[in-house]
Amino acid sequence: MKTAASELASNLAMNPRSSGVPSHLGGRMKGVHEDRLSGLRDFLCYAQGSSVLDIGINRGLIALEFARHGAALVHGCDIHRQGVDTAREIFAEITIPSRFEIVDLAAGPAILEAAFSRDYRSRYDIVLFLGVYHQLKEQTSDRVIEELIHHLVNRTQRFFVTRTMMTDELQTILANTDLQKVHFSALSSVVSPLEIWRRN
Numbered sequence: 001m002k003t004a005a006s007e008l009a010s011n012l013a014m015n016p017r018s019s020g021v022p023s024h025l026g027g028r029m030k031g032v033h034e035d036r037l038s039g040l041r042d043f044l045c046y047a048q049g050s051s052v053l054d055i056g057i058n059r060g061l062i063a064l065e066f067a068r069h070g071a072a073l074v075h076g077c078d079i080h081r082q083g084v085d086t087a088r089e090i091f092a093e094i095t096i097p098s099r100f101e102i103v104d105l106a107a108g109p110a111i112l113e114a115a116f117s118r119d120y121r122s123r124y125d126i127v128l129f130l131g132v133y134h135q136l137k138e139q140t141s142d143r144v145i146e147e148l149i150h151h152l153v154n155r156t157q158r159f160f161v162t163r164t165m166m167t168d169e170l171q172t173i174l175a176n177t178d179l180q181k182v183h184f185s186a187l188s189s190v191v192s193p194l195e196i197w198r199r200n
Contacts, residue, residue: 033061036130039163039185039194044069046159050125051075053155056132057100060087066126067094075116075124077103105132106140109151123157131192133164146173153177160197167193 036058047069054063054076060083063074073096078084084100091098101115113120129152136145153160153174160179164170171181174197183196 035188035190036062037065038188038191039183040065040161043159043161043183043196046126047071050158051121051123052126052128053121053124053152054128054130055105055152056128056130056135057083057087058131059083060090060100062128062130063087063098064090064094067091067096067098071126072096073121074098075100075119075121077101077105077112077115079104105136105148106144108140108144109148112151122155124155125158126161127152127156127159128161130161130163130194133162133170134166134192137166149173150177153179156197156199158199160199161194162197163192163194165192167195170195 040062044065047066048071050066050071051073052063052066052071052075054060054066054074057063057076057078060076063076067074074091075098076084076087077100078087079102081102084102087100091100099116099119103111103115105111129149133145136148149170150173156179160174162170162174174181178200179197180200181195182198184193185195186193
């Protein structure tokens with residue numbers, strides 16, 4: 001018997017342009033997957049053979065897209081247990097190494113090292129930081145956020161991908177790193193602009 005998460009993974013595999021949402025899961029997820037992919041489609045070619053760290057995985061569907069496009073390893077975290085449990089269930093059907101943890105980022109970067117322990121890589125080819133910045137602004141201090149972002153930048157081997165309405169604030173932090181902005185997309189009227197930063 002298929003679980004809801006495995007059916008979700010199967011639906012996306014059969015029809016990557018669909019929302020992938022089984023009808024019995026209700027309407028609250030409809031459109032969300034496509035919206036979250038806005039600006040990312042052309043970037044998925046860089047997934048091949050890459051290690052990916054997804055900060056704020058939601059239900060793991062963006063991580064799944066990277067896996068479907070050839071990522072060699074996917075790690076991710078979120079504060080919500082239900083989303084992490086769903087991601088774990090989806091990736092139980094996928095053969096690549098993966099790990100998903102419940103993490104409260106408001107505690108700062110040390111919580112990531114504690115959560116992933118020995119599996120936490122010194123560098124990931126791609127670090128995703130999608131829709132997280134504005135939520136952290138409501139939960140913790142600017143100092144902790146800046147420490148977290150610098151920590152994630154230091155873990156980035158190739159690309160750091162962000163999505164937030166607060167692009168100016170985030171750019172100020174990233175300007176003090178050795179990353180260079182190489183892509184900007186504000187195509188969607190539903191989700192925040194997407195920016196891709198590359199290590200020089």
